[in-house]
Amino acid sequence: MAILSLEGVSQEFGGLLALDQVRLEVEAGKVFGIIGPNGAGKTTLFNIITGIYTPSSGQVIYKEKAINGLPPYELARLGIARTFQNIRLFNKLSVLDNVKVGFHGVTKAGFFGSMLGLPGERREEKAISKRAHELLEMVGLDDKKMEYADSLAYGEQRRLEIARALALNPSLLLLDEPAAGMNASEKLNLMSFIEEIRDHEDLTILLVEHDMNVVMNICDQIAVLDYGRKIADGPTEEVKNDPRVIQSYLGVEA
């Protein structure tokens, strides 16, 4: 069953067609990769799915409901979480607080509850705290929970972003170039980590990535964008051997 589908989604920026009639079906429980050269519209696609842009035309269907036009915070509450290509952490908050903020969309405490520490709020805080520690353990940042987020190493910052996104208890996780700037062993770790969270957290993962090694190894399905058009999609093995894809993106092997 498709958890997310895009039906003829186009995005114009003042005459520039960043996405042209893109059609996608993302199946639940899979890792879906989106690849394409720079400027192909991959991040634009992410920004549409997460509500930062409203598409010029077309529909985005998530869990059988049209979601285009909803603001980002609503989509987060519906279970669409994301990380960013250029890391966006809350720099001057502790690692732990970064993750705790991530729970905002799935918790309820209001102004009075928060200020007065009413029983409901206290229960919620306890649960948040427990789960936040679990997530930090999972990404291996438990011993740095009190450091400021911007004092972490690059790879750690990426992992913290993922932990924060997982706090929303999402059904769909969007990773925007998760392997960017990582060295070979960090990439290997990342790959096994992504597979682990997909299985453990019952997630569907959509990722944009330039590192073909990573993409080919962990994605079940791939879509290829070029100049805003989808030029191919399907199971990884098929796409890898598609002549159009090789020509426009993978390059002809010698």
Added chain:
Amino acid sequence: MDALLSQYIDAYYLHLMVLIGINIILVLGLNIITGVTGQLSMGHAGFMSIGAYTAAIMSVHLAFPFWASLLAGATAAAAFGFLLGLPTLRLEGDYLAMVTIGFAEIVRVFFLNFEPGGKAVGLSGIPEHTGFTLVWTMALLIIVLNAKLLNSRIGRSFYAIRENEIAAEAAGINTTRLKVLAFMIGASLAGLGGGLYAHYMTYIAPQDFGFMKSIELLNMVVLGGMGSIPGAILGTIVLTLAPEMLRIVAEYRLLFYGALLVLLMIFRPNGLLGDIRWYDFKKRWFNKGVKTWPS
């Protein structure tokens, strides 16, 4: 209680302590807007004067009980915080600062021409209901509630908005709504402080709430350290006392005050306590329960 204190403490020092208490309430309000949520507001005195005038007019002309006047002042200020916040919070940084300056000026000019407020002459004969005990009881209560609020779901989302608005939205935070909430909390504390001020001084005039007052309050937040409650309190104490201490240098007072600000910003650019957490303090001095971190 106040009578007892005045037997032992010089009236002048008692007066300064009351002013510090009132300023702490005002500054904690501004700290939520500017320090914590990161929305540069340079019109805090405008909210303060709305609270002060509303409370004073209700006490003087309508003979409301003190508590009701105080509450009305805080509520009126919060309402204006809401009205100002809703359309303007899409603005950022300098633009928001301009709007808040404009707002405070409008409020000042309004009271300059407002008959029940005594116009430019000001409003006198406000019953004196405020003293050291009341001000400090309220200040302490507000400090405690503030600390609780900032360490909660709502408080964390305020900090998140300051640090990265897009990431905050992606975490499910309705940033517009929370920014308006921050404005309302800040404005209501300004209104409360204004009401206390009016019932302490027994006389208020529009020039008490001019642009310089807003800047003075903003200085306290920045000097203490953006978003830090101990910082806001320390900043308030230092900057409330500094002009008084500097009386010894007579006419050079403002010069020294300015120099003090410049020096502090050079040596503590994040404010006195802006980048110091209780945790760091423990780590440094007690080295307790903290794993050492290779540097």
